[in-house]
Amino acid sequence: MSFQDSGGVVSDSLEDLTIDNITSHVIHMSTQIDDARVKHLTTKLIQYLHDYVRDVQLQTDEWEVAWKFLTQVGQTCTPERQEFVLLSDVLGVSALVDAINSKQTAAATESSVLGPFFNEASKVFENGQSITSNEVVGEPMLIRGRILNTAGKGIQDVLVDIWETDGNGFYDMQDPEYNEPDCRGKFVTDHDGRFFLKAVKPVDYPIPNDGPVGQILRLFNRDCRRPAHVHYMITHPEYEKLVTAVYLSESQFILEDPVFGTKKSLVVDCTWTEDEALAKVYQISPFERDIDNETRRGFWLLDRDFVIVQKTSQENRKTFDP
Ligand SMILES: [Fe+2]
Incomplete structure (x- = not known):
């Protein structure tokens, strides 16, 4: 030529x-x-x-739709909102990257997507303290658990960072008046690997759907609501970091999480308890709730242990190596 x-x-x-x-x-x-x-x-x-x-x-008109869509995604991004990450989430790319990069073994707790609402700035609390301010809407819930190694032994001094929505389905940073962390906090495990705290029961919530990502979810006839969950980031210098979440089994959106974070092993029952002795031990205030036309006093209990793997372990999953 x-x-x-x-x-x-x-x-x-x-x-x-x-x-x-x-x-x-x-x-x-x-x-x-x-x-x-x-x-x-x-x-x-x-x-x-x-x-x-x-x-x-x-086709040329389809190519135009694509680049105009990506332009809109970029224009929707702000310091508080990352529409590209949201796009990655709803297309399952974030979950795929998470699965490829997880260094936990089969014996360890499975990971889940970090999501866009993690905040490094959350405070360190003493075990037993509440991560919610007085203004927070929601039903009292006790969160407790242990961090274990693969031999089932509790690990001391593990940093457990927890964050969740309030009872209205909003994270603190979605509040226009937000100025300090709420419904999130860090805890350090005791000699037996235990942590416990007071929180509120999280509820299903919609991912931001007023932008271009919301448009494609509607185009795909997909729901934008995530099943109620609590996020955990678990770190210790000698262990692989675990970023995960537990999902409440009662949620109707467990099977259609718009960001594909749910996994069978991470679905838990959030149980209603009227155990006054337990309330006393953890100093949690029961509240009144109607069950079968009867007023009952109790609180929610989210009990879940996590297994993490040592960094030196040969059991670690191999990551992609071209
Ligand atoms: Fe979340």
């Missing part, structure tokens, strides 16, 4: 690009770099992207 350039010189070296050869050309032009990992990521990205376009025979 040849062409006449502006200087009138005929070039025999330019190959006309076609549907069949453009991919290898773009890959070649984009991977003249030393970093092997970036080279690999770039090669695969271009390959899969081009294969998709060829496979679906992408």
